[in-house]
Amino acid sequence: MVTPRIAFFAIALTVTGTLSAQTVADAEYRIKAVFLFNFVQFVEWPPNAFANENAPLALCVLGTDPFGESLDQVVAGESVQNRRLVVRRPNITEIDDCHLLFVSKSEQPRLGEVLQHVGSAPVLTVSDIDGFVTRGGTIGFYLDRKRVRFEISPSRAQTRGLKMSSQLLGLGKIHHSGPKGGGP
Amino acid sequence: MLLFVCALASAGGHSVSAQTAEPAPSSPVALKKLSLRELMDIEVTSVSRNLTPLSQTAAAVQVITREDIRRSGATTLPEALRLAPNLLVAQVNSHDWAVTARGFNGISVSTGSLADKLLVMIDGRSIYTPLFGGVFWDAQFVPLDEIERIEVVSGPGGTLWGANAVNGIINIITRSAEDSQGGSVTVGLGSFLQKFGEARYGGTLGKDFFYRAYAQYFDADQTTRVTGLNGNDGWSTTQAGFRTDYRRSESDHLTVQGDVYEGNQGEPAATAFVNGQNVLARWTHTDSPDSDWVTQVYYDRTRRRFPTARFQEVLQTFDIDVQRRFPAGEQHSILWGVGYRHMWDSITPGNSFSFVPHQKVMRLFSGFVQDEITPTGTELRLTIGTKFEHNEFSGFEIQPSVRLAWTPTQQQMVWAAASRGVRSPARFDTELKTPTSLGNPDFAAEDVLAYELGYRVSPTEALSLSVAAFHNQYSNIRSFNINPATPGIGIIENDQEVTGFGIELSGAYQAATWWRLRGGYTYQEKEFRLRSTLAIPFSDAFEAQDPQDQIILQSVMDLPRGVQLDVVGRRVAELPPTALNPRIDPYTTADVRLGYTFGRWEVSAVAQNLAGNHAEFSSPILAFEIPRSYHGRLTFAW
Numbered sequence: 069m070v071t072p073r074i075a076f077f078a079i080a081l082t083v084t085g086t087l088s089a090q091t092v093a094d095a096e097y098r099i100k101a102v103f104l105f106n107f108v109q110f111v112e113w114p115p116n117a118f119a120n121e122n123a124p125l126a127l128c129v130l131g132t133d134p135f136g137e138s139l140d141q142v143v144a145g146e147s148v149q150n151r152r153l154v155v156r157r158p159n160i161t162e163i164d165d166c167h168l169l170f171v172s173k174s175e176q177p178r179l180g181e182v183l184q185h186v187g188s189a190p191v192l193t194v195s196d197i198d199g200f201v202t203r204g205g206t207i208g209f210y211l212d213r214k215r216v217r218f219e220i221s222p223s224r225a226q227t228r229g230l231k232m233s234s235q236l237l238g239l240g241k242i243h244h245s246g247p248k249g250g251g252p
Numbered sequence: 253m254l255l256f257v258c259a260l261a262s263a264g265g266h267s268v269s270a271q272t273a274e275p276a277p278s279s280p281v282a283l284k285k286l287s288l289r290e291l292m293d294i295e296v297t298s299v300s301r302n303l304t305p306l307s308q309t310a311a312a313v314q315v316i317t318r319e320d321i322r323r324s325g326a327t328t329l330p331e332a333l334r335l336a337p338n339l340l341v342a343q344v345n346s347h348d349w350a351v352t353a354r355g356f357n358g359i360s361v362s363t364g365s366l367a368d369k370l371l372v373m374i375d376g377r378s379i380y381t382p383l384f385g386g387v388f389w390d391a392q393f394v395p396l397d398e399i400e401r402i403e404v405v406s407g408p409g410g411t412l413w414g415a416n417a418v419n420g421i422i423n424i425i426t427r428s429a430e431d432s433q434g435g436s437v438t439v440g441l442g443s444f445l446q447k448f449g450e451a452r453y454g455g456t457l458g459k460d461f462f463y464r465a466y467a468q469y470f471d472a473d474q475t476t477r478v479t480g481l482n483g484n485d486g487w488s489t490t491q492a493g494f495r496t497d498y499r500r501s502e503s504d505h506l507t508v509q510g511d512v513y514e515g516n517q518g519e520p521a522a523t524a525f526v527n528g529q530n531v532l533a534r535w536t537h538t539d540s541p542d543s544d545w546v547t548q549v550y551y552d553r554t555r556r557r558f559p560t561a562r563f564q565e566v567l568q569t570f571d572i573d574v575q576r577r578f579p580a581g582e583q584h585s586i587l588w589g590v591g592y593r594h595m596w597d598s599i600t601p602g603n604s605f606s607f608v609p610h611q612k613v614m615r616l617f618s619g620f621v622q623d624e625i626t627p628t629g630t631e632l633r634l635t636i637g638t639k640f641e642h643n644e645f646s647g648f649e650i651q652p653s654v655r656l657a658w659t660p661t662q663q664q665m666v667w668a669a670a671s672r673g674v675r676s677p678a679r680f681d682t683e684l685k686t687p688t689s690l691g692n693p694d695f696a697a698e699d700v701l702a703y704e705l706g707y708r709v710s711p712t713e714a715l716s717l718s719v720a721a722f723h724n725q726y727s728n729i730r731s732f733n734i735n736p737a738t739p740g741i742g743i744i745e746n747d748q749e750v751t752g753f754g755i756e757l758s759g760a761y762q763a764a765t766w767w768r769l770r771g772g773y774t775y776q777e778k779e780f781r782l783r784s785t786l787a788i789p790f791s792d793a794f795e796a797q798d799p800q801d802q803i804i805l806q807s808v809m810d811l812p813r814g815v816q817l818d819v820v821g822r823r824v825a826e827l828p829p830t831a832l833n834p835r836i837d838p839y840t841t842a843d844v845r846l847g848y849t850f851g852r853w854e855v856s857a858v859a860q861n862l863a864g865n866h867a868e869f870s871s872p873i874l875a876f877e878i879p880r881s882y883h884g885r886l887t888f889a890w
Contacts, residue, residue, distance in 0.1 A: 098283060099283060099291060099294055101283075102283040102284055102286070102291060103288070103291060105284065106288045106291070109713070110288075110713065141281060142281070142283075142284055213430060213431055214430075215292060215293065215294060216291065216292065216294070217292060233713070234764060234765045235288070235712075235713045235714050235762055235765075236288075237765055238762060238764075238765035238766075239288055239289060239292065
């Protein structure tokens, strides 16, 4: 029996259609929406962060909303620590009853103003603006080899009265922003 | 007396398209079912592949990650496989291992094991040999550092993956070249694993084309036989390879990879020389978030030669697979695939045994179709499918399965499955020729009907637990029969039936940010029955020598100042004595690794098998004792 040599290298690549960049961006924000949903499960807010016992836990998107419907879909019908989750899209003067504040990239030019407005209120600030944590935010998304990662400042959460679970800290990159630093 | 002496050979294998991209379910609601850790593993560009994430699979799945492997101190692939609690792994001697799931670690033939009920793939390239249906583990040298993860499924997976996935599938997935950019050099020295080195470099051409190349060398000492004599089983291998990943666009990804290797393995009677080459190309085309095409081709050549026994086998494999996934309406996701494999081998008969004919072409045609049904408004997911194969030995085989998953809450899932799996006949069953026994051209495929029930729960983000129970009904299992037509020469038949059942528990626990625990417990039992009075009564002794249970526990600690302290402990029950083999004592042992990272350097010291000399597997003539050993390694990465 012969042992024929088979040339198998040639693979014709016929490309039919490409995904638009938009679809990829959608996927990225679908994933980030689920991250936000996860974050609120690992953070405990102080009682004074809520108007009353039945007040919902509000996830707010400030600026141009990159999530489309995905954040609403993720949060629909969910509750955390017996509080209903709601999504709001306030303007900067209406963020007082937000618990998680996602700062959209559209707000980059006035990020200082936004953070100043939040002050030391018990609000978990999250964004994917470059250098967000260095500039005073609490959780900053970044991409590492096309995967979503996050940087987190435990000391800044602490000064706002937010308790973060060790699991969350274990998964994020710790940013030593405060005088005492944090993490192991 | 039947004597099945057979110095076996080579790698090659069976089919199926790879599912290597990290599953990225496209809908936000599906993404919610992932843990935060799993979310972090999803590539934002791989919007395709609306695959079920592993944690939601209606099957007994274990995943070993690159980090698990690195922190275990493992130096060979089978050592890494020990980290899957649902695998039974026994080191036979310095370079041979017996690896199975749910039992059936077959007798030691020459020195390896006849275990033939697992399908093992490296990046979609099957590595089991059609010579006997098992794997030559000493010819599989994936650099452990390049492994992204190892998925281990216990239970039949033939519907998607094809024949030989009777008791499980091992899917070894290497990192994309995009993920291994930069260089690293590792050198090591030790007492048993004496010398090893690895160098790797990954770079990029333009912004869409990534490559890496590696070379590694490995040299291990001999063991001691239980009789006190030297094992003469030291070995060394050299392997080099490459991988390129090209993202032509967001929807097209082309991977081309290949390896060459050469090694020699000491045997008490005769040293074996192996070498081989393989190359694989895979093209993934994503045409929408829910649909894609995967086309894969590979070529593999492997040679194993025993100069003193004269035996040699050269096996070449060419394989092509095409797989398509697309949604049908709101509730269905259809997956189908077709494949063709062409294997041809050439055997130089040994002094006392042979396979007739000496040259053989083996063609394998396969196709499968599967529908994943998610009825709207329910928490159920039903997966039904079947595989059709036509092989050279037993013709058409059908492997259907039904799987049902119920996810009442985000944190828990109940699943059940019924499936049929087939082990195709191998040349050993059909064409073996020794002075005392003959293969049987009419040997039928062995098959199993498996019923499984499982539950997975994650009560907190830090803790996940899983339990799977199985009941397997095997028929047509190989037997060794007296042949009235040829007195004194036995014949291989299908005259055993086996009932097997067992349970697999596993869990992972993040005890603190710096301390992670994972592990599991496996219990299995089997009962053999003979179907013919011609079958020799101890036919079962060839097919299985398994512990009834085992426990594995891995602890990974990040201590302050970059110090890592890691332990893998395991306890394996006795291998009961059989008509052919003596009992192997139960053993408890541990591997300990101490590592330290400073800048671009990492240094580690590993003590393996702290309990010291013990045998893990036996054979009629020889058993080898695995020693306690120490090694150190130093890595510089840039």
